[in-house]
Amino acid sequence: MSSLDPVIHAPVRLQACAILSSADEVEFALLRDALEVSDSVLSKHLKQLEEAGFVKVRKAAANGRQRTWLSLTAAGSKAFAAHVRALQALASTALAAE
Amino acid sequence: MSSLDPVIHAPVRLQACAILSSADEVEFALLRDALEVSDSVLSKHLKQLEEAGFVKVRKAAANGRQRTWLSLTAAGSKAFAAHVRALQALASTALAAE
DNA sequence: GCATCTCTTTCCACATCGGAAAGGGAGAAC
DNA sequence: GTTCTCCCTTTCCGATGTGGAAAGAGATGC
Numbered sequence: 001m002s003s004l005d006p007v008i009h010a011p012v013r014l015q016a017c018a019i020l021s022s023a024d025e026v027e028f029a030l031l032r033d034a035l036e037v038s039d040s041v042l043s044k045h046l047k048q049l050e051e052a053g054f055v056k057v058r059k060a061a062a063n064g065r066q067r068t069w070l071s072l073t074a075a076g077s078k079a080f081a082a083h084v085r086a087l088q089a090l091a092s093t094a095l096a097a098e
Numbered sequence: 099m100s101s102l103d104p105v106i107h108a109p110v111r112l113q114a115c116a117i118l119s120s121a122d123e124v125e126f127a128l129l130r131d132a133l134e135v136s137d138s139v140l141s142k143h144l145k146q147l148e149e150a151g152f153v154k155v156r157k158a159a160a161n162g163r164q165r166t167w168l169s170l171t172a173a174g175s176k177a178f179a180a181h182v183r184a185l186q187a188l189a190s191t192a193l194a195a196e
Numbered sequence: 197g198c199a200t201c202t203c204t205t206t207c208c209a210c211a212t213c214g215g216a217a218a219g220g221g222a223g224a225a226c
Numbered sequence: 227g228t229t230c231t232c233c234c235t236t237t238c239c240g241a242t243g244t245g246g247a248a249a250g251a252g253a254t255g256c
Contacts (some may be wrong), residue, residue: 004109004112006109009107009109010212010213011102011104011107012213014102014188015188017192018188018189018191018192019191021191021192022191022192028233028234029233029234037214038214038215038216039233039234039235040214040215040216040217040234040235040236040237041213041214041215042234043234043235043236044213044214044235044236045213047235047236059234061222061223064223064224064232065222065223065224065231065232065233066221066222066223066232066233066234067233068233068234080192081192084188084189084192087185087189088186088189090112090113090116090182091116091182091185091186093116093117093119093120094115094116094119094120094178094179094182108243108244110244126202126203127202127203135245136245136246136247137202137203137204138203138204138205138206138245138246138247138248139244139245139246140203141203141204141205142204142205142244142245143244145204145205157203159252159253159254162201162254162255163200163201163202163253163254164201164202164203164252164253164254165202165203166202166203197256198255198256199254199255199256200253200254200255200256201252201253201254201255202251202252202253202254203250203251203252204249204250204251204252205248205249205250205251206247206248206249206250207246207247207248207249208245208246208247209244209245209246210243210244210245211242211243211244211245212241212242212243212244213240213241213242213243214239214240214241214242215238215239215240216237216238216239217236217237217238217239218235218236218237218238219234219235219236219237220233220234220235220236221232221233221234221235222231222232222233223230223231223232224229224230224231224232225228225229225230225231226227226228226229226230
């Protein structure tokens, strides 16, 4: 019945996708702080999203330090949007009773 | 950061709450079929919701067979509504970028 | 009694998760 | 040019969650 993608549904990744969908690119450290997770935890979640083809990783050995920039792929945006729609469908089922 | 309740967020329980919130009472078998899970799986998820104070179980040894009726408690409705609001907040963050 | 229906509980194997710590890899410092 | 530091990655670990199968339990119906 459900079209809830488990790769996206996990709280950390769901919120990561929401943040990523709100900007072209987001820095690793910014995402880590926003989600309030450790480096390793974020890295592991991003790996899952990347392996699912939802996130693109860009390493920029930019001015001085190296930084990692994350963004949703087209497939990622699409999957996230579908996920949100599925959640909204759930919620509207609920709201219909009020 | 997140106000996503893990007891509610798990897909099976999230959908169970959505269904329960759309009716006064729902029969065990109907919920099981709607969620497409086995008896044991539904029973275990309901137990978690019950222990969290979100679901009330009513056993009706009614006409012939015994039936189990489920409903959200006031706390359950409140928690589910809060959860939906948290999800909507996430989604709106995302939509702001479009 | 004995079977039947309707859950509930137990057992088990497996996946997921987070934290700590060790491991790179790329510049910066000296 | 070796060492240091920064910025992630990966590994290791224990804890938790999940589903399926099967046994159990409680209330009828025969």
